[in-house]
Amino acid sequence: MSILPNKSGAAGSVADVTFRVEHNYPIASLTTFGIGGPADMVAFCDSVEQVVEAVEHCQKHRIDYFVIGGGSNILASDKGYRGMIILPKIDFLKVEGETVHVGAAYSLAKMVEQMVESGLAGLESLSGIAGTVGGAIVGNAGAYGQSISDTLIDVNLYHPEKGLYVAAKDQIGFRYRHSELKWSKNIVLSARFKLKHEDLELLRNRATEILDQRWSRHPHEDISAGCFFKNIEDKTAPHGKIAAGYLLEQIGGKSISVGNAGVYPNHANILINKGGASASEVRELSLKLKQKVKEVYGVELSEEVILLGDFS
Numbered sequence: 001m002s003i004l005p006n007k008s009g010a011a012g013s014v015a016d017v018t019f020r021v022e023h024n025y026p027i028a029s030l031t032t033f034g035i036g037g038p039a040d041m042v043a044f045c046d047s048v049e050q051v052v053e054a055v056e057h058c059q060k061h062r063i064d065y066f067v068i069g070g071g072s073n074i075l076a077s078d079k080g081y082r083g084m085i086i087l088p089k090i091d092f093l094k095v096e097g098e099t100v101h102v103g104a105a106y107s108l109a110k111m112v113e114q115m116v117e118s119g120l121a122g123l124e125s126l127s128g129i130a131g132t133v134g135g136a137i138v139g140n141a142g143a144y145g146q147s148i149s150d151t152l153i154d155v156n157l158y159h160p161e162k163g164l165y166v167a168a169k170d171q172i173g174f175r176y177r178h179s180e181l182k183w184s185k186n187i188v189l190s191a192r193f194k195l196k197h198e199d200l201e202l203l204r205n206r207a208t209e210i211l212d213q214r215w216s217r218h219p220h221e222d223i224s225a226g227c228f229f230k231n232i233e234d235k236t237a238p239h240g241k242i243a244a245g246y247l248l249e250q251i252g253g254k255s256i257s258v259g260n261a262g263v264y265p266n267h268a269n270i271l272i273n274k275g276g277a278s279a280s281e282v283r284e285l286s287l288k289l290k291q292k293v294k295e296v297y298g299v300e301l302s303e304e305v306i307l308l309g310d311f312s
């Protein structure tokens with residue numbers, strides 16, 4: 001496919017590539033917040049080869065790139081992104097015994113549901129988490145005491161300098177809601193998990209319980225990026241963490257809003273787009289909340305949500 005340079009020419013031309021490219025593409029349509037200005041380019045990659053091609057193109061033309069999976073953990077700037085957003089649409093799932101090999105773009109919620117229905121345990125507490133398997137690995141997503149890294153064996157990656165390679169779980173530096181893959185230029189292509197056969201009814205009941213709890217506190221529509229701030233790690237607290245949502249509730253966070261950005265009535269750590277909110281409104285709201293928690297509790301909240309682009 002041959003595509004002529006975009007009007008501004010800001011990120012160079014894209015010619016003779018096999019993946020689909022869109023110019024000045026609204027990031028808002030790629031995120032669950034529904035917020036974000038235009039990306040210079042978006043590359044729709046349907047295979048590993050196309051992902052490699054997109055990265056090589058960026059390297060050759062000195063274009064920045066950023067990967068988006070389900071866009072469920074991202075607040076993108078109103079100014080958009082000066083570079084190429086890469087969407088690696090690698091979407092397969094294979095089960096062999098208790099080992100599961102899954103593509104990065106596979107829906108995490110769908111994978112978890114399929115594993116529960118196959119009587120395979122280890123991911124059920126992640127039931128209902130938005131986004132893709134790739135995004136979940138990068139942010140070490142988790143809930144109710146389970147993290148995606150717990151059952152991970154290894155990850156197939158692509159990096160502009162290292163090429164295609166496999167990293168074992170202990171080479172990825174997983175911590176609470178963090179891995180060394182974040183902001184690293186690595187692209188997750190697929191991953192393998194080791195699960196464990198368990199009683200189907202027990203697993204189904206556990207997953208249903210988790211989903212009931214989740215849907216009583218989380219929005220059903222795409223208006224947020226889930227919890228905005230990380231919980232605070234504290235060895236003396238029950239379960240080793242103080243819930244950021246608890247502190248935000250105590251400081252009256254639910255009644256604070258900025259423009260069309262507000263706080264979800266059932267969960268003080270979920271910032272929402274009430275309709276037409278800008279990224280700067282969400283950012284300003286988050287800074288106000290952070291400041292108030294600092295004043296009252298002396299605790300510095302840190303963002304779980306990734307801020308993409310220019311927020312100056």
Ligand SMILES: Cc1cc2nc3c(=O)[nH]c(=O)nc-3n(C[C@H](O)[C@H](O)[C@H](O)COP(=O)(O)OP(=O)(O)OC[C@H]3O[C@@H](n4cnc5c(N)ncnc54)[C@H](O)[C@@H]3O)c2cc1C
Binds near residue numbers: 104137
């Ligand atoms: C209603 C709601 C509830 C949520 N509840 C939870 C919860 O309980 N627990 C939890 O942990 N999270 C939760 N989240 C946040 C979010 O769903 C998770 O963080 C999810 O794992 C992000 O996946 P994603 O594919 O959407 O990633 P994205 O938002 O697309 O990206 C997140 C990060 O991962 C990177 N990335 C994505 N895919 C790749 C890839 N293939 N290769 C390299 N980098 C990649 C991005 O560059 C970015 O840095 C919730 C979100 C919503 C909207």
